[in-house]
Amino acid sequence: MxxxxxxxxxxHLDAGQATELWIELIDWVDWLRDRYELSAHQIPPCWPNHPVAVEELTALMASYTAAYQALTTRDGDVVRCHDTMIVWHRLELWSCLARLADHADTTVCSPTKCAHRPPDRPTATMHSDTARAVVQSDLVTRPVESDARVLAEAVMTQLIDEDAAHTVDNGVAYDGAIWQFDRRQQLFHRLTD
Structure with missing residues (x-):
């Protein structure tokens, strides 16, 4: 086994799972940068270009979730979680930011230019669509599983280009389902099976 x-x-994520995790992580990192007033030197806008930063920030988000979630006893009484919240701040948040500077090469990036550019990632020039472009380039390399409920636009475009999906009157037909595009989220959602 x-x-x-x-x-x-x-x-080990497929395209649908990675789409959902990217959405959650980008939202959480935006919140973290705003809430803790972190500078572009601590977490630069190009963090999605840095695989080490993606892994570190994913782990930080998971530990934050674990530290702040409401824990209950078998009787339903809420257990105080202040100890884990303090540990998260003392040990995890600030040490993660230090590791980003040490291991993700984010200190050489500026708010407008990324010095790190893996060969399979988009150009390093920073603008509002950079994170989206990085995410899209990651997603199109992942397999699409049959139980996916949401797919990024780039993934669906690739499926159409490969003739695995085709446009219909009310969306895109793929994998025995109709998918509709949500312009606000920039995602395709499975509607029917």
Missing amino acids: GVMWGPLTWR
Whole structure:
């Protein structure tokens, strides 16, 4: 029997799972940067370009969730979680930011230019669509599983280009289902099976 990988293991996510995790992580990192008034030097806008930063920030988000979630006893009484919240601040938040500077090469990036550019990622010039472009380039390399409920626009475009999907009057037909595009979210959602 193989290893049961968790939903935050980037290496083993399919396109649908990775789409959902990217959405959650980008939202959480935006909140973190705003809430803790972190500078562009602490977490630069180009963090999605840095695989180490993606992994570190995913782990930080998971530990934040674990530290802040409401824990209950079998009787339903809420257990105080202040100890884990303090540990998260003392040990995890600030040490993660230090590790980003040390291991993700984010200190050489500026708010407008990324010095790190893996060969399979978009150009390093920073603008409002950079994170989206990085995410799209990651997603199109992942397999699409039959139980996916949401797909990024780039993934669906690739499926259409490969003739695995085709446009219909009310969306896109793929994998025995109709998918509709949500312009606000920039995602395709499975409607019918």
